[in-house]
Amino acid sequence: MAEDKILKADSNEMELVDFRIYKQGMNKVYEGIYGVNVAKVKEIIKIPALTELPGVPEYIEGVFDLRGVVIPVINLAKWMNIIEPKDMVLKPRIIIAEFSNIMIGFIVHEAKRIRRINASAIRGSDFSTNTGGFDKSQITGIAKIENDEVLLILDLERIVEELGIYSPKIDIExxxxxxxxxxxxxxxxxxxxxxxxxxxxxxxxxxxxxxxxxxxxxxxxxxxxxxxxxxxxxxxxxxxxxxxxxxxxxxxxxxxxxxxxxxxxxxxxxxxxxxxxxxxxxxxxxxxxxxxxxxxxxxxxxxxxxxxxxxxxx
Incomplete structure (x- = not known):
């Protein structure tokens, strides 16, 4: 996820890892298209053995050790209150991202590709598109892509805040x-x-x-x-x-x-x-x-x- 991807900020473009989360409906499975900034992504891996943690929210699946770093793993479908497909064969992956010098893993159902989207084409969070029943405050932006589909950019900083990373002890009185x-x-x-x-x-x-x-x-x-x-x-x-x-x-x-x-x-x-x-x-x-x-x-x-x-x- 190298230097050139970050320095392209002068073109007002955002490079996103396109990933999918599938939702079980009444009679069909719906495909949700989401994105996370490439600059925050360290790597994408298969799901390793996880150690469960007692007394944590249900969306925290556990932790694992990655080259000496203990990484908490968040199930994005659970965080968004999405019912996962019952009979669909998924290709789950963990997107390892870095926020504020802290590494966090996010379980997604499939990691697809890298997209480059001009920031001017991304609408803010005040959109009216149906988001499938989950909280719109979990989204910071939406972009139209091919076939009149939309890609949603999740407010992953909300998860970071919920984990307490943005609420440090303040030493200064x-x-x-x-x-x-x-x-x-x-x-x-x-x-x-x-x-x-x-x-x-x-x-x-x-x-x-x-x-x-x-x-x-x-x-x-x-x-x-x-x-x-x-x-x-x-x-x-x-x-x-x-x-x-x-x-x-x-x-x-x-x-x-x-x-x-x-x-x-x-x-x-x-x-x-x-x-x-x-x-x-x-x-x-x-x-x-x-x-x-x-x-x-x-x-x-x-x-x-x-x-x-x-x-x-x-």
Whole structure:
């Protein structure tokens, strides 16, 4: 899953591993088409022997050791409350993905291919397409593919949050959090991630504006400019942006802001579950002031304070 796949972010394209989950209906089996970003996928393997864990949610099938790393395994069909086919011969695989430096395995019924889809063709989570009865909040985007079929991008960060990975112990005490004033903008397609960042920024004293992708983020920035005019850089103190998003990814969003004289004086911090050096390098290329891996609250507070102060002191 190499460097060139990640660096193609400048084409606003997203490369996805296309996988399938089949659902047992009344009289037939339905095929669900899903995707996960290639940049997060480490490998795809057959299901090994798993060690069950007591007292965990039903969708956690167990753990296994992969070259010295203990990996929890999530059954995506169970997580989505999908009834698996009774008589169909499946080709199950585990997609091993990395989120915030943590490896997690996801059981899928079949791994098909790699697709390259332009982010502008991916609609956000406010779609009306029938998703087969499961919770639409589990989805961050939808793209039309061949034969009028649709591919759904799951909000796997919700699973990461449910496992507690995005809820670390905060070593810094509330009184040690540097207080700020003004507005902060959070751009992220995951409602789970937005809430985490929103809450952290609110503790710092910011009024927080949320956007669900890069296009929405640009719209929100234009609305803020209409409100603050030339004072926008003194009112909007920081923008926190995800990288992977439908319609417009975080790199394109940042590049457009930095090219716009109205907004180039506002710091942009990337906050992503991608944890690789290529994304960090790319973030600098497009004008990002920092690249953080979700979600270490202690690092977040310190970096946000430091970068805002550096802009104030320029």
């Amino acid at each position: 509330e009184k040690e959090i540097k207080k700020m004033t003004g507005t902060a903008v959070v751009v992220d397609d995951s409602s789970t991630a937005r809430k985490l960042v929103h809450d952290a920024l609110a503790k710092m004293g910011f009024k927080v504006i949320e956007a669900k992708d890069g296009v929405d983020g640009l719209n929100k920035m234009n609305e803020l400019y209409a409100l603050y005019d030339k004072d926008i850089a003194s009112q909007v103190k920081v923008i926190i942006s995800d990288v992977e998003m439908p319609q417009m990814d975080g790199f394109h969003f940042a590049a457009k802001l930095k090219e716009d004289g109205r907004f180039k004086g506002i710091p942009i911090i990337f906050n992503s579950s991608l944890s690789n050096e290529f994304s960090a390098v790319k973030s600098k290329d497009v004008g990002g002031d920092a690249f953080l891996t979700k979600f270490d609250a202690n690092v977040f507070y310190k970096e946000v304070s430091k970068i805002i102060e550096s802009y104030i002191n320029k």
